[in-house]
Amino acid sequence: MTDGTTARRADADDEAIRAHLFSGPQPDVARAAGHIDPPPRMGFFTDTSVCIGCKACEVACKEWNAIPEDGLELTGMSYDNTQGLGSDTWRHVAFIEQRKPLGGQEPGTGHEHVDVFAAARGLGASPASATTPAPGAAPPGAPAGEVSPLTPDGRTELRWLMSSDVCKHCTHAACLDVCPTGSLFRTEFGTVVVQQDVCNGCGYCVPACPYGVIDQRPDDGRAWKCTLCYDRLGVGMEPACAKACPTDSIQFGELEELRERAAARVARLHAAGVPDARLYGEDPGDGVGGDGAFFLLLDEPEVYGLPPDPVVTTRDLPAMWRHAAAAAVSMAALAVAGFARRPR
Amino acid sequence: MNGAGTPPGEPTGRDALTGAHAGRRRRRRGRGERAMVPEAEFSSYYGRPVLHRPTWKAVDIAGYLFLGGLAGASSLLAAGGEATGRPALARTAKLGAAGAITLSLAALVHDLGRPARFVNMLRVFKPTSPMNLGSWLLAGYAPLTLVAAATEVAGRYRPAGVAATASAAVLAPAVATYTAVLICDTAVPSWHEGHREMPFVFAGSAATAGAGLALACVPVAQTGPARRTALLGAALELGAFAVMRRRMGLAAEPLGTGRAGRLLRAAELLTAGGAALAAGAGGRGRGAAAVAGTALLAGSAALRFGIFHAGVASAEDPRYTVIPQRLRLEARTGPAGG
Numbered sequence: 299m300t301d302g303t304t305a306r307r308a309d310a311d312d313e314a315i316r317a318h319l320f321s322g323p324q325p326d327v328a329r330a331a332g333h334i335d336p337p338p339r340m341g342f343f344t345d346t347s348v349c350i351g352c353k354a355c356e357v358a359c360k361e362w363n364a365i366p367e368d369g370l371e372l373t374g375m376s377y378d379n380t381q382g383l384g385s386d387t388w389r390h391v392a393f394i395e396q397r398k399p400l401g402g403q404e405p406g407t408g409h410e411h412v413d414v415f416a417a418a419r420g421l422g423a424s425p426a427s428a429t430t431p432a433p434g435a436a437p438p439g440a441p442a443g444e445v446s447p448l449t450p451d452g453r454t455e456l457r458w459l460m461s462s463d464v465c466k467h468c469t470h471a472a473c474l475d476v477c478p479t480g481s482l483f484r485t486e487f488g489t490v491v492v493q494q495d496v497c498n499g500c501g502y503c504v505p506a507c508p509y510g511v512i513d514q515r516p517d518d519g520r521a522w523k524c525t526l527c528y529d530r531l532g533v534g535m536e537p538a539c540a541k542a543c544p545t546d547s548i549q550f551g552e553l554e555e556l557r558e559r560a561a562a563r564v565a566r567l568h569a570a571g572v573p574d575a576r577l578y579g580e581d582p583g584d585g586v587g588g589d590g591a592f593f594l595l596l597d598e599p600e601v602y603g604l605p606p607d608p609v610v611t612t613r614d615l616p617a618m619w620r621h622a623a624a625a626a627v628s629m630a631a632l633a634v635a636g637f638a639r640r641p642r
Numbered sequence: 643m644n645g646a647g648t649p650p651g652e653p654t655g656r657d658a659l660t661g662a663h664a665g666r667r668r669r670r671r672g673r674g675e676r677a678m679v680p681e682a683e684f685s686s687y688y689g690r691p692v693l694h695r696p697t698w699k700a701v702d703i704a705g706y707l708f709l710g711g712l713a714g715a716s717s718l719l720a721a722g723g724e725a726t727g728r729p730a731l732a733r734t735a736k737l738g739a740a741g742a743i744t745l746s747l748a749a750l751v752h753d754l755g756r757p758a759r760f761v762n763m764l765r766v767f768k769p770t771s772p773m774n775l776g777s778w779l780l781a782g783y784a785p786l787t788l789v790a791a792a793t794e795v796a797g798r799y800r801p802a803g804v805a806a807t808a809s810a811a812v813l814a815p816a817v818a819t820y821t822a823v824l825i826c827d828t829a830v831p832s833w834h835e836g837h838r839e840m841p842f843v844f845a846g847s848a849a850t851a852g853a854g855l856a857l858a859c860v861p862v863a864q865t866g867p868a869r870r871t872a873l874l875g876a877a878l879e880l881g882a883f884a885v886m887r888r889r890m891g892l893a894a895e896p897l898g899t900g901r902a903g904r905l906l907r908a909a910e911l912l913t914a915g916g917a918a919l920a921a922g923a924g925g926r927g928r929g930a931a932a933v934a935g936t937a938l939l940a941g942s943a944a945l946r947f948g949i950f951h952a953g954v955a956s957a958e959d960p961r962y963t964v965i966p967q968r969l970r971l972e973a974r975t976g977p978a979g980g
Contacts, residue, residue: 320770374687386915392687442691476827478774479759480766498762499755501697502773505828505957510693519755554960579741600964607967611834618837621908625822625841628817632849632878633718636871637726 300464304543321613323582327590331484339488340531342540342548342591343556344462345563346602347575351460355389356380358542362527363388366515383463385513389539390523392602394459428534461593462539465490465511465524466579469587471611473523475502475510481521488553489526491498495522508586509609518582526590528545553590560594572596578604585609651961661725684968686960688792693829693957702753704950707821708851709944711844713742714818715852716805717877719785720869724804728864731856733794736807738855739814740791743784750780772824777818783817786810818848831963832956833949835893839886842878843949847942849875850913854938857920865931869920876917879945880910892966896952896959905948912941 308377311325318324328336359365368386373379378393471490474482482503490544499519503512512523527537537539540550549556560577567575574596579589585608599606686692696703716739723732751760763777786806793803822844826837833840853872857865887894899904916937923930956962 301779312817373688382687384694394687456765467752472829475770478766478768478771479762479778480768496759496762496765498759500763500773501753501755502771502828504694504877505696505698505830505833505953508829510691513694514697514755521755525772598685600685600692600968602958603686603690603692603960605692605963605967608829611829613839614834615770615772617824618826618841620770620836622816622819622823622841625819625845628878629715629815629818629845629849630718630844632845632874633715633722633867633871634875636719636853636867637722 304401320471320475320615321585321610322587325586327469327488328484328486332560333486336486336488338552339552340526340551341466341488341553341589342526342537342550343468343555343560344464345547345549345573345594346459346461347547347562347563347567347572347596348545348593349391349460350545351391351458351464352544353380353391353392353537354544355462355548356387356391357601359389361540362530363525365522371447380529383465383509383511383513383523385515385518385522388464388522390463391615392459392461392463394461394597396457396459396597396601396602397458403590408603448604456536459596459602461595462543463602463604464539464591466509466592467524467527467590468525469590470612471586472506472508472610472612473521475610475612476502476506476617478502481541485528485531485536486584487526487528487531489527489528490590491528492521492523494520494522506611508610556592560592563594567594587612632633673882684961684964686964689960691964692960695954695957696830697755697829698950699753700947700950700954702749704947706749706753707825707844707946707950709742709746709749710821711818711848711942711946712855712939713739713746713783713787714814714816715850715871716742716855717790717807717810717814717817719852719856720790720873721807721865723864724807726742726867726868728860731860731864731868732807735852735858736787736791736794736857738812738852738859740787743780743787747780747784749856749886758928772820772827776820776824779813779816779820783810783813786813798938801830815845819845819915825949828953829963830953830957831893831966832890832896833953835890835966836886839882839889840949842882843886843945846875846877846879847913847945850879850917850938851942853915853920854935854942855925855973856935860933862928862931864924869924872920872924872934876913876938879913881944883910893956893962896955896962897948900951900955902948902950902952902955905944905951906932909941909944909948911939912944916941 300635312326315330319330324330327339331598365386365388368384371379373381376393376395378391380387380390383390434500467489474484475492478500479496479498481498482490482492483493485491497520499514499521501521504514510519514521527535530537536550540548549559557580560580564575564577576595576597577592578595579592582588587610595602655925714734720732720739723735751757754760763774764781767778768774789806790803790810791807793799819841822840823837825833826840828834839898851873853868856868857872859960860868873913883915887897896902916934919930919937920934924934
């Protein structure tokens with residue numbers, strides 16, 4: 299490959315980056331934000347089909363980030379007393395009871411041919427593969443025949459969906475766009491972080507977020523949300539929630555690789571007879587340009603409290619400024635018309 | 643009631659289910675509501691909102707929307723009054739603009755979670771943030787109105803006062819209309835969906851407020867422009883508001899219900915009535931002009947508070963987030979499976 303080709307490709311990349319600064323697919327979000335030669339974009343793939351609702355992620359997040367306690371309430375609505383993401387909850391495990399056959403969510407991970415003792419012996423030898431299976435290394439998908447029949451005797455009609463929600467670290471992040479102080483910024487990893495020494499608590503990011511993630515701490519006044527453990531990323535560690543997740547429902551890694559892994563996982567679930575499995579937030583063509591933290595869900599997003607088709611509000615900002623300019627001109631014209639006659 | 647035969651989410655006696663179609667449903671009631679979108683069933687997570695409600699305080703931010711408009715329109719009337727030899731109009735409008743924008747700044751700083759850091763608003767210049775641009779705008783505009791008012795009161799440094807009045811009038815329409823972009827540039831359905839018309843609603847509402855102040859405080863002989871501004875402003879506000887409601891779809895519903903609905907009905911009555919009174923009898927007696935002016939001021943304030951509360955209500959109910967997005971998605975990709 300010649301230098302010329304490389305240069306032309308870089309130019310094409312630059313063009314793509316500039317063409318989608320506010321909405322649409324953005325190939326390199328860190329470079330678009332001005333980082334020179336950034337590391338790969340990092341993110342989460344939360345595979346809710348293997349979430350067991352243990353809330354270790356919530357606890358690990360609170361512990362690592364020293365997030366204050368925010369009320370101990372029993373909601374009575376489900377096993378979810380955390381209720382939702384907020385200034386003091388950066389991971390939230392949703393817990394949904396549904397009248398659907400349990401067999402429908404059989405994740406298709408047959409473990410009978412896995413020797414756990416052999417795996418345990420290998421723990422010390424290869425630390426990387428012990429917690430995070432490589433994309434191709436997982437055991438082959440369970441054929442449809444292995445999945446439990448849909449209406450077996452003795453099974454209830456109830457299924458539980460559990461899903462660990464988190465800041466989506468949007469490609470086009472409304473919170474970041476509207477922040478008037480520059481407190482919210484794009485890190486070199488492509489994540490979105492609040493600089494707490496800059497935030498003046500204007501609260502604009504709160505209604506701007508299409509997912510209802512970021513919020514203001516009432517006593518403190520500033521806005522807080524998941525940082526994707528920026529401090530841990532900086533020294534090459536994975537975020538606390540992913541580290542703590544016992545089932546690898548929360549997978550951390552390079553976004554490109556996570557997307558491949560997720561596509562393979564959905565295909566496996568479909569093959570295993572779980573047609574409801576779908577990815578949420580992985581599409582770079584969606585209203586926020588794709589999420590840095592995306593999900594595998596087993597029902598419609600709104601069932602989990604997620605918006606079905608979120609759009610970054612700043613996509614419409616140029617139109618808003620145009621309309622405001624026209625309105626300002628109208629107002630000036632109106633005042634001139636008011637004075638147009640002779641003084642009485 | 644066996645699993646395979648029961649459609650998902652079919653009500654079967656348990657109330658904790660949150661499957662498809664388990665969301666809250668609301669009956670439409672009250673007058674002034676039109677069926678803009680057919681009733682749709684939707685799912686939600688135990689009826690909890692998808693969005694966070696704005697943390698802004700109504701008195702501070704809705705108050706600022708009103709006062710910013712009042713200041714902007716007053717600056718225009720001040721410049722016009724000065725240019726056409728209406729000293730009483732110019733004086734009232736200059737003092738009104740300076741007072742309103744000073745109160746605005748106080749409200750904005752008071753609303754901050756960290757008021758001592760208000761100056762951080764000016765540490766960057768960021769066109770993607772309407773609040774940042776607004777801060778720069780106010781940083782330029784507020785001192786001009788203060789200079790205009792101070793020279794008016796002092797009766798000295800007249801050239802500086804004239805220059806400040808004229809410069810403030812140049813920035814004034816932007817001050818009055820950018821606030822529409824400020825609230826529309828959010829995910830709040832009843833604000834964002836009105837983003838095309840909201841600047842015109844705010845421009846009209848600002849004009850009626852500024853004219854209202856002049857009508858209430860200025861001798862009748864000099865209020866001719868204010869009366870015409872009131873009439874034109876009311877027409878712009880009410881016209882743009884009607885168009886906005888029609889185009890917003892489901893997100894228009896919160897504008898007609900609850901506290902927001904009451905405020906907005908009051909706003910329409912006060913604005914229309916005030917403008918009619920100003921045009922009809924405002925030129926004859928001081929009393930009628932004062933009543934008309936007060937009604938216009940109250941109408942403008944009610945509009946801003948009504949729109950503020952409608953936005954908050956739309957953020958607090960998942961229906962306004964989920965249903966339009968679901969319809970949009972299905973229009974694009976066909977009905978959802980499952």
